[in-house]
Amino acid sequence: MTMSIDEKLGxxxxxxxxxxxxxxIDKQYSDDAEKRKLIKICPAGLYKMEEDGGGNxxxxxxxxxECGACRAISLGKVVSGWNHPAGAMGVEYRMG
Amino acid sequence: MSDDKFDxxxxxxxxxxxxxxxxxxxxxxxxxxxxxxNFCGSKNMTGGRLYAYSLEEVMPxxxxxxxxxxxxxxxRISLLTMDQSVTLDVRSPKFAESGNDSYVxxxxxxxxxxxxxxxxxxxxxxxxxxxxxxxxxxxxVCGIISNGEEMDADVVVLADGVNSLxxxxxxxxxxxRPEHVAVGVKEVIQLTRGEIDERFGLSGDEGCAWSFFGxxxxxxxxxxxxxxxxxxxxxxxxxxxxxxxxxxxPLMQLMNDFQSHPxxxxxxxxxxxxxxxxxxxxxxxxxxxxxxYGNGVLVIGDAAGLTLNLGHKxxxxxxxxxxxxxxxxxxxxxxxxxxxxxxxxxxxxDLLDVSSAIQNIEARDKYLEFMENPLLYNAYxxxxxxxxxxxxxxxxxxxxxxxxxxxxNIEALGKNQIENDFKAVKKL
Ligand SMILES: Cc1cc2nc3c(=O)[nH]c(=O)nc-3n(C[C@H](O)[C@H](O)[C@H](O)COP(=O)(O)OP(=O)(O)OC[C@H]3O[C@@H](n4cnc5c(N)ncnc54)[C@H](O)[C@@H]3O)c2cc1C
Ligand code: SF4
Numbered sequence: 001m002t003m004s005i006d007e008k009l010g011x012x013x014x015x016x017x018x019x020x021x022x023x024x025i026d027k028q029y030s031d032d033a034e035k036r037k038l039i040k041i042c043p044a045g046l047y048k049m050e051e052d053g054g055g056n057x058x059x060x061x062x063x064x065x066e067c068g069a070c071r072a073i074s075l076g077k078v079v080s081g082w083n084h085p086a087g088a089m090g091v092e093y094r095m096g
Numbered sequence: 097m098s099d100d101k102f103d104x105x106x107x108x109x110x111x112x113x114x115x116x117x118x119x120x121x122x123x124x125x126x127x128x129x130x131x132x133x134n135f136c137g138s139k140n141m142t143g144g145r146l147y148a149y150s151l152e153e154v155m156p157x158x159x160x161x162x163x164x165x166x167x168x169x170x171x172r173i174s175l176l177t178m179d180q181s182v183t184l185d186v187r188s189p190k191f192a193e194s195g196n197d198s199y200v201x202x203x204x205x206x207x208x209x210x211x212x213x214x215x216x217x218x219x220x221x222x223x224x225x226x227x228x229x230x231x232x233x234x235x236x237v238c239g240i241i242s243n244g245e246e247m248d249a250d251v252v253v254l255a256d257g258v259n260s261l262x263x264x265x266x267x268x269x270x271x272x273r274p275e276h277v278a279v280g281v282k283e284v285i286q287l288t289r290g291e292i293d294e295r296f297g298l299s300g301d302e303g304c305a306w307s308f309f310g311x312x313x314x315x316x317x318x319x320x321x322x323x324x325x326x327x328x329x330x331x332x333x334x335x336x337x338x339x340x341x342x343x344x345x346p347l348m349q350l351m352n353d354f355q356s357h358p359x360x361x362x363x364x365x366x367x368x369x370x371x372x373x374x375x376x377x378x379x380x381x382x383x384x385x386x387x388x389y390g391n392g393v394l395v396i397g398d399a400a401g402l403t404l405n406l407g408h409k410x411x412x413x414x415x416x417x418x419x420x421x422x423x424x425x426x427x428x429x430x431x432x433x434x435x436x437x438x439x440x441x442x443x444x445x446d447l448l449d450v451s452s453a454i455q456n457i458e459a460r461d462k463y464l465e466f467m468e469n470p471l472l473y474n475a476y477x478x479x480x481x482x483x484x485x486x487x488x489x490x491x492x493x494x495x496x497x498x499x500x501x502x503x504x505n506i507e508a509l510g511k512n513q514i515e516n517d518f519k520a521v522k523k524l
Contacts, residue, residue, distance in 0.1 A: 003369060005348050008369060011369050011372060037341035037342075040340060040341055040345070041346075043279060043348065065374040065375075066259075067374040068259035069277075069337055069376060072274050075271060084132055085226075086226055087225040088133070090133075091139065092133060093137070093138055093140065093371065094204050094370075095204055095284040095330075096142070096371075
């Protein structure tokens with residue numbers, strides 16, 4: 001039985017920085033191919049197409065595993081800002 | 097934080113940063129290691145296997161004391177199609193001989209232990225602080241800025257991993273190119289010791305390292321891995337980031353499909369997921385190595401792109417140790433001259449250049465190009481598995497020899513293609 005990505009992330013210890021988003025995306029960015037890339041590569045499934053069929057991208061930094069894949073793919077395109085979360089914030093691996 | 101000036105500030109508490117801090121503190125230098133996570137190792141993941149030779153040189157007998165999971169006694173490689181497989185199982189006492197030995201590790205506890213070793217030599221660890229910027233005066237790196245506070249040092253060592261934003265800021269490193277990195281995902285799945293011993297044919301502290309190629313990455317350059325821990329397994333996939341972004345399936349789905357494969361499903365059956373993690377892995381060899389030294393600054397470990405991905409063998413942790421050793425020696429020599437300019441710290445690159453780390457990376461550059469051949473991840477595994485599977489099939493009608501099969505496969509792929517690839521193998 002496979003678990004959903006939300007169930008998987010639910011197992012992790014993540015200290016959410018409610019005040020600061022460490023990744024900022026440009027919701028106006030219009031190239032669909034670029035959006036599809038992000039949907040494929042984000043291991044946490046945080047990039048999604050909005051379900052209204054309008055082709056808009058949604059993104060939530062909560063659940064980010066800080067891998068940097070979206071930065072390497074799309075910095076300056078969809079990803080307009082990317083930093084490591086502030087000290088002591090974000091994912092905390094207990095296994096690693 | 098403190099107003100005093102330190103000899104060395106190390107940014108990042110992974111393998112590279114903790115080992116560099118250990119070596120420098122041991123020689124009496126004042127060392128501060130700044131880690132953005134709440135403890136060394138809290139942000140780090142790896143596939144699982146540390147080749148011991150280099151850490152053994154730094155801390156002889158480390159494996160008796162460190163929180164290692166299992167010692168690798170057994171190696172397996174599988175080629176997968178959607179529903180078929182061929183597995184090679186190699187068990188040899190050679191794997192356990194001192195100098196050849198390798199250990200499965202979980203980084204949260206392993207790096208933490210390394211950090212404690214550095215502390216026991218007098219290094220100070222400041223965890224839970226992200227280094228936001230570097231202090232640069234007169235073209236020389238003079239310290240760090242974290243949370244608005246400044247801290248000065250003669251040398252700053254950037255051990256901040258594959259996403260080294262600091263080396264980029266200094267202009268020492270270019271932003272990562274998607275074709276130069278792989279993205280890896282991993283699940284740690286809890287099983288009992290008994291289940292692990294039984295499923296993998298192990299006993300005591302024996303461990304198994306297993307790599308998987310073929311259908312599990314949907315033809316994308318990359319592979320699957322599985323390592324046995326004491327009472328869990330680490331299982332995951334890596335895919336070249338560029339190829340993944342051009343492919344047809346999301347990484348999350350590839351990971352699910354991999355675990356549902358008939359070879360893999362029984363291995364994870366009934367296990368409990370205890371962690372899901374992701375990380376980038378440099379995989380472009382020498383062409384992604386940044387500028388390694390500057391005035392008052394050195395770049396080591398993954399931040400310097402020092403990972404060697406040979407498919408069935410991934411080496412990054414052992415190379416992180418080597419780069420830490422070279423950096424520590426260069427800094428000690430610079431300290432004896434009280435000269436921390438680029439020309440003095442260049443010694444780091446000179447040492448690295450003659451080390452096995454760089455020599456292996458350079459020697460493997462051709463191999464890396466070869467590894468980009470897409471046939472390696474779909475057509476060839478399919479061909480090999482198919483041929484071997486048919487070797488065992490008996491049915492009515494005229495029996496086919498394996499040679500008929502080979503000829504048929506060669507025709508299907510094109511003789512020229514195979515000839516060219518064969519030549520490429522010979523050149524390696
Ligand atoms: C899926 C996968 C499988 C792998 N399998 C293997 C394997 O089996 N064997 C092997 O030898 N290698 C393997 N590797 C490679 C290996 O994991 C790396 O080479 C190794 O972790 C590099 O160590 P490092 O210390 O250089 O970097 P990291 O372990 O990434 O450490 C960097 C540290 O810097 C900290 N940091 C970053 N920025 C800042 C900042 N601004 N301020 C403060 N702290 C900061 C981070 O929190 C982190 O602790 C694998 C890699 C991946 C992704
Ligand atoms: S850093 Fe990695 S996990 Fe976080 S949003 Fe980007 S791709 Fe997803």
